[in-house]
Amino acid sequence: MKLESPKVSVNKSAQNTFEFLSDVKNFKSLMPENISKFEILGEDKFLFALKGMPEIVLKKKETTPPNQIVLGAAGGKIDFSLIGNISEIDENTSEVQLVFEGQFNAMMAMMIKGPINKFIETLATNMPTAISTVA
Template identity: 80%
Template sequence: MKLESPKVTVPKSVEDTFAFLSDVKNFETLMPENISKFEVLDNDKFLFALKGMPEIILKKKETVPPNKIVLGAAGGKLDFSLIADIYAIDENSSDVKLHFEGEFNAMMAMMIKGPISKFIETLATNMKTAI
């Protein structure tokens, strides 16, 4: 299953945007309002939970400065990646698009497609003011 957020324009350089998203503790400011738990576990790993959903641990798996950050599931039953692609517009602004990729059976994909789409859209939208 592959999902994409809308592309958002951030009023920061591509380097500043990359630096912000590279620091996992900053993801707390991007989370939706219905977050029930957020905890930094390591320099490159954090745990979060949304109300009514299981806890998810994300770990930074790959970085390609200053254009790409890949977070992946760290443990748990689901294997997926959350990828941030960062594009320079000019020296003071950049575009960010999030991609969610995972392999799920048809039933699971049906159940999580809506909530995951809304989740990555919220992360992207919150970047406009958080970064």
């Protein structure tokens, strides 16, 4: 299963956007309002839970400065990746698209497609404001 967020424009360079997304602490500012838990587990790992959903641990797996950051599930029952693709528009503007990829059986895919799609759209929508408030 592959889900893509809408592309969002950020008033920061690709490098600044990459640095923001490279710091897992910053993901707290991107989370939806219905977050019930957010915990930093290490320099490259965090845990979050949305109301009514199980806790998910994400770990930074791979980076390609300043164009891509790959977060992956760290443990748990499902294996997936959340990929941040960053494109430079000009020296002060970049564009970000989040991609969720995972292998699920048909029943699981049907159950999680809606909530995951809404989740990555929210992360993307919150990004321009969250990144702009960082110096």
